[in-house]
Amino acid sequence: MTAKEFLSSRQVEFEEKNIRTDPGALRELVEVLGSRSTPTLVVEGEVVIGFDPAEYDAALRKISK
Numbered sequence: 001m002t003a004k005e006f007l008s009s010r011q012v013e014f015e016e017k018n019i020r021t022d023p024g025a026l027r028e029l030v031e032v033l034g035s036r037s038t039p040t041l042v043v044e045g046e047v048v049i050g051f052d053p054a055e056y057d058a059a060l061r062k063i064s065k
Contacts (some may be wrong), residue, residue, distance in 0.1 A: 003039040003051040012060060014041075 007014050017025035019038065029035050033047050041048040043059040 001017065001053075003056070006051070006053060006056060010060065 001009075002005040003021050004014075004016065009028055017028070029038075029040060033040055033042065035047065035049045039051050041056060041059060044062050046059050046062070048055050048059050
C-alpha cells in the first residue's frame with residue numbers, strides 16, 4: 001500500500017506535489033520541511049517522513065479530534 005492509497009482509503013483529503021516537475025515543491029520539501037525523501041506528510045505542522053501506517057494514523061488522529 002502506498003501513502004496515497006492509505007490516505008484515500010481513510011477518505012483523507014490531501015494535496016499531492018510532484019517534486020520532479022515542480023521546482024517550488026522540491027524547494028519546499030528540502031528547505032521548509034527538512035526532508036529529502038518522499039512521501040513526506042504534513043499534518044497540523046507535524047512532518048512525517050517516509051510511509052509508516054502507524055505514524056500516519058497517529059498524525060491523523062490529531063485532526064480527527
